[in-house]
Structure formats: C-alpha cells, structure tokens
Amino acid sequence: MTTTTRPESAPDAAEARARSGAAGIRLGHRLFVAREVGIGLALLLLIAVTTAVNPRFLSGQGRRDLMLGATILVVLAVGQAIVIITRNVDLSVGSVLGLAAFATGKLFLAMPDAPIVLAILVGIGIGVLCGALNGALIAVARVPALVVTLGTLYVFRGVDYSWAAGQQINAADMPAGFKSMGTADLLGVPLLALFAVAVLLVAGFYLRSYRSGRELYAIGSDPAAARLHGIPVGWRVFTALVVSGGLAGLAGVLYAARYGTLDAAAGSGIELNVVAAVVVGGVAIFGGSGSVYGAALGAVLLSTIGSALPVLKVNPFWQQAVVGALILAAIGLDRALAARVAHRLRGRKARGA
Amino acid sequence: MAPERTGRSARWVSTFGTWDVLVIVVLALVVVGASVLVEGFATARFWGFLLLDIVPIALIALPMTLIVITGEIDLSVASTLGLASAVLGQLWVAGLPLALAVPLVVLLGALLGAVNGLFIAGFGLPSLAVTIGTLALYRGLAYVVLGDRAVADFPIGWTGNSIEALPGTTVPWVVLPLAVLAIGFGVLLHATPIGRGLYAMGNNDQAATFAGVAVARTKFWLYVVTGAVAALAGVFWTMRYASARADNGAGLELSVVAAVLLGGVSIFGGRGTLVGVLAGVLLLMTLRNALQLADVPADTLTVVTGTLLIISVVGPNAAGMLRARMRRRRPSAPPVASAEGA
Numbered sequence: 032m033t034t035t036t037r038p039e040s041a042p043d044a045a046e047a048r049a050r051s052g053a054a055g056i057r058l059g060h061r062l063f064v065a066r067e068v069g070i071g072l073a074l075l076l077l078i079a080v081t082t083a084v085n086p087r088f089l090s091g092q093g094r095r096d097l098m099l100g101a102t103i104l105v106v107l108a109v110g111q112a113i114v115i116i117t118r119n120v121d122l123s124v125g126s127v128l129g130l131a132a133f134a135t136g137k138l139f140l141a142m143p144d145a146p147i148v149l150a151i152l153v154g155i156g157i158g159v160l161c162g163a164l165n166g167a168l169i170a171v172a173r174v175p176a177l178v179v180t181l182g183t184l185y186v187f188r189g190v191d192y193s194w195a196a197g198q199q200i201n202a203a204d205m206p207a208g209f210k211s212m213g214t215a216d217l218l219g220v221p222l223l224a225l226f227a228v229a230v231l232l233v234a235g236f237y238l239r240s241y242r243s244g245r246e247l248y249a250i251g252s253d254p255a256a257a258r259l260h261g262i263p264v265g266w267r268v269f270t271a272l273v274v275s276g277g278l279a280g281l282a283g284v285l286y287a288a289r290y291g292t293l294d295a296a297a298g299s300g301i302e303l304n305v306v307a308a309v310v311v312g313g314v315a316i317f318g319g320s321g322s323v324y325g326a327a328l329g330a331v332l333l334s335t336i337g338s339a340l341p342v343l344k345v346n347p348f349w350q351q352a353v354v355g356a357l358i359l360a361a362i363g364l365d366r367a368l369a370a371r372v373a374h375r376l377r378g379r380k381a382r383g384a
Numbered sequence: 385m386a387p388e389r390t391g392r393s394a395r396w397v398s399t400f401g402t403w404d405v406l407v408i409v410v411l412a413l414v415v416v417g418a419s420v421l422v423e424g425f426a427t428a429r430f431w432g433f434l435l436l437d438i439v440p441i442a443l444i445a446l447p448m449t450l451i452v453i454t455g456e457i458d459l460s461v462a463s464t465l466g467l468a469s470a471v472l473g474q475l476w477v478a479g480l481p482l483a484l485a486v487p488l489v490v491l492l493g494a495l496l497g498a499v500n501g502l503f504i505a506g507f508g509l510p511s512l513a514v515t516i517g518t519l520a521l522y523r524g525l526a527y528v529v530l531g532d533r534a535v536a537d538f539p540i541g542w543t544g545n546s547i548e549a550l551p552g553t554t555v556p557w558v559v560l561p562l563a564v565l566a567i568g569f570g571v572l573l574h575a576t577p578i579g580r581g582l583y584a585m586g587n588n589d590q591a592a593t594f595a596g597v598a599v600a601r602t603k604f605w606l607y608v609v610t611g612a613v614a615a616l617a618g619v620f621w622t623m624r625y626a627s628a629r630a631d632n633g634a635g636l637e638l639s640v641v642a643a644v645l646l647g648g649v650s651i652f653g654g655r656g657t658l659v660g661v662l663a664g665v666l667l668l669m670t671l672r673n674a675l676q677l678a679d680v681p682a683d684t685l686t687v688v689t690g691t692l693l694i695i696s697v698v699g700p701n702a703a704g705m706l707r708a709r710m711r712r713r714r715p716s717a718p719p720v721a722s723a724e725g726a
Contacts, residue, residue: 173701175651177457178693181638181642182693184638185687189684189690193681295683303520310516351527352520352521353524355518355520355521355524357517358516359517359521362509363509
C-alpha cells in the first residue's frame, strides 16, 4: 500500500479491500474444511446406523473388508483429484488399471519367483507410460483431456483385450507371497490399505507444501493467467497425467493382489466411480479447488455405501442410483455454498467501502 | 460467416468444411476397401444389419450434436435409454398395452432430460458433472425398476416389425423416420435463428445472451429433446433385441460422443455440422462392423474407436498449428490471414 500520491481515502479503501480479501480466504478455507468434515460426518453417520442394524458391520473382519474395499478407489481418486485440480480429467484410469493388473498376472505366470517389488514397479511403469501418452497428447497437441482420455480409455482396454485374447489368470497361478500381500495385516490394518494411506499422505503434502503443487491449483483456477504468470502449464499438466497413470498402474497391482483372478475386463467402468468420488469429495470439476483428502473421503464414502446397503436390507440395485444422487447433491451444495460466500463478500465490501 | 464477407466465409469453409469432406472421403475409402477385402461386406444383408446397428447411435447423435455445439455435453443418454427400456418392460408386465406404454416412456425420457436441463440451465451447474451424476442415477433407477431380470415376451408384432425391411430391399424401415428426424435437426441447426444461436452460445455464452439469445431456456429444451430421443432409442433397442433389460445400451454414450467428435464437432462448442456427424457415425460403425466381419474380435475393436476419436481431435489441431507456423514464417502474408490464425 505505497499510495502516497493518491487522495487520502484511497489507502483506506485499499486496506478494506485487502481485509475483505483475507476474510474471504479465511471464509473460503473454513467452508473448504467444512466440506471434508461434512463428508466425514456423513461417513460416520452411515457407519453408525449400519452398525446399529448389524453390529458385525464393524467387527474385525468387517473393518478389514471396508478398508480393503476402499483401497483401490482411494488410490485412483487421489490421482484423479490431482488431474481434476488442474482443470483436466483422466477417464482412462479404469483401462490402465486393467492393463496393469493383467500385466502383473502375466509377469507371475512367466516368472513365478519374481519379487513383489518388481511387480509393483512394472505396474507403475505401465501406468506411467499410459499417463505419459495421455499427457503428451493433452499438453503438446493441445487436445482437451476429456477427449484424449475417452479415446485412450478405448485404446488401452482394447490392447488389454487383444493381449489377453480371452485368457483368464486364476488365483492358483499367482505365487503365494504375492497373494499373501492381499490378505496380510500390519497393526490390524490391511497391508493394501497402507499403500492407499501412503499415497494419500504424500500427495496431500505435495499439493499443500510444494510450489509446483500450489501451481497445479493456479493452473486449474485460470490456465491463461497461470501461463502469463510463468508457470510451465503444459509440463505441470503432463506431470499430473503421468502421476494419475502411475497411480492407476499401482491400483492395478493392488487389484491383482486382492482378487487374484484376472481377465481383461478388470476395472471396467470404474472411472465413473472415481470421478464421482472426487466430485463428492469437494474437488470442483472445473479445477482450482479441493483436496486429495476430500477425494479420498469421497472414495471411502462411496465404497462404504456399497457395503452398507445390503446390511441395511436396501435392495443392492439402489447403489448406483444413490451414487448418482450423491454426485448431484454434492455439486448442487458446492454451488449453493459458493453463491453464499460471494454474497457475504459483496456485503462486506459494501460495508468496508 | 456473414455473406458480405466472402473472403472470410470461404476461409471458414476451407478450415472447417474440409473435415466433413475428409470424413466422407475416408468413409468412401473404407466402404470400397472393405468391399474388396472383406467377404460378405458388399451384400445387402450385411448393410441391413449395419443400418440396424447404426439407428440408435445416429438417433442419439442428432440432439447430442446440438448440445456439444452449445459447448455442453450429455453423458446420461445411454442410461436414459436403459431406464426407458426397463420401464417399458415393467409397464408391459403390468399389463399396459404397448401403444400406450411407448408414448409414456418417451415422455419419461423428456422428463429425465428436463432434470438434466434444470440442473445445467436452471442452476448453472457444469453439464459434465451433472450428467455423470445422472448417468449413474438413471442407470441405477433402471436396476431398481427391473433388477437383473429381463422382459422378453413382447408381442412379435412389435419386435418383428421393428426390424422389418422396406418392401423389396434390406433397408430397415426405421431408417425413414431417422432420416426425417435428421433432416429436421439439420434444418433446425443450419437454417434457423435457433440454430445460429446454438453456435453463438458455443462460442461465447455471455455474448450470445447480449445478442438476445435465450441461452438458459434453449439449453433446457435441448436437454428435454435429448432425453425424449434417447428414450425413443430405448424403445427401438428393446424391440430390436426383443428384450427389456436394465443394462441395455450401457456404454453407448461413449460411442455417441466419439461419433459426434469424429464428425468434426468441437468439444469446446461453436463448431460442427450435422452432415459431418452423420458421416462420423457411418464411418465409426461401418469400420467396426467391417472389421468384425473380417473376424477381428469385438473386444479389440475398441482400439479402433479410441484411435479414431484421438485422431479426429489431434488431426485438426495439428493442422491448425502447422498452418499457424507456416504463417509465422512468412511475415509478408496479408494481415487478415495472421489475424485469422489467432
């Protein structure tokens, strides 16, 4: 506020503007946190009601099933959130998952003694390659992500099918060490779920505390402004797609470890659940806001609904309809909250001026 | 595009018109190539089946073209088709005559479209997110209505008639109403103020509003029409396969969007023609069915769909970048041309 030459009232107005701006950020932050708290509460409520109906829902095995059921969706949702925050989308994750899962199976068929780390690296590597193809088409050829990843959704799945050629890999073909990864526990938490937690924490820390992580939000808020600001938009978007692909590849390995039985259809259609989880978790579909924690909570909520409905004696056919209604409610709520924030800010500005 | 600026409209044709022509040329090449190489392709029987496969996709692609031109999207069409099919089956089981059930189901489709329209045009929510939501919601409701059962005891008068060919040919009669609808949508898009308004919205919603286009109302009714047409496709689907199931047409929305984009409609809106889209639908389905006839497994055919889709957007973009680069290299080019490239 170095406005010495301006009339006296100007600094006051500027100060008021700055004040209301800071308040806006605080207010926005409060609502943003409230969003995650809201989903968390909904999740707790759901679990509480379901447990009241059937206490076995939260028994040791029940807890394990809930965590295992959410694992794959959480890993995918973290990757998807990173992409959506940059105002892009990755619809190919289900196909990448299928490809990586099948590759894992093939790897163990060819080399039954292969170390598990190698399988994980191969899965992530395949995902990174797929993500790099997506990212290159989006960042270099400047093609909208929706179209590119819709196309590669088909392409990767088709490659998967022609590679598999109708073959199915059975759990019996998998080495015992790898299968035990799908069932092992560490301190009462399934090992697979720990992968998801690790991915979530790393991604959350990166997005919050690293400059390039913050730049992803800037890109999503306004790609043109981000470019003018000197942010390497193409490179960051490319990286986001690579990360999403790599996580989808990791999810494929986790899928193989959990289910053991694999065919080329693994993960078909999961992309919609992933996008749903991210949107329900409060990440704006047009980028620039939200967090991976919200997305992960959204994923846990969706998968818990899937497990809770049969317990609640609700016809399981309702599950998909509930997911749809939840998406509509989530984006409708977002819009209502945004309108309220804007309204309040206008009110403050008017008073401050 | 104003007639007095002939230079500009000629360039408009050369930039965007060429894509339609290209798709049609590729389509012709595919037809000629497949006739020579694939046994059984150049038969009336094959084309009869091909046209039956094309009908539902082409039907939904008509209103989808208009929606994408306004810069929006509707991913819920296949779920609307499935819900319409499930409800039709349930109404028939409940003893309602089909002559009454069919109009009811189309009305239901319009209602489902109106829900989309309300969220998108009324509340101003992003269509991508809304229709991903209703994609799940409508498909879920279809399962709620019919579960995993199938209703298959429709009267043969309806199911048989739906695939009946025009007398003396193998061309299914349903192609006729499809053609009438296509002409109707074509006239609406290319020869009426409403159609011009759709392009204006796709280029810039706000500018269109200031130009007097009723943006929200038009979008709302577009979604209503899309819902009704998708339900109509659901009726045809049910009758053609003589089976009402909740999973009818699952995943069809991706084929429809792929065909529309392949037909040269910009995903950002504001650009595209209905002729191009119909050529895109034909190209996609002809190529797919020809490869299937040549014993390429159906599952791997998705590679073709995906690659075509990517080429269809990368192609024009790459051509545009190349043109811009060539223009930069020749600074002596007339200023109008460089302004056009921006």
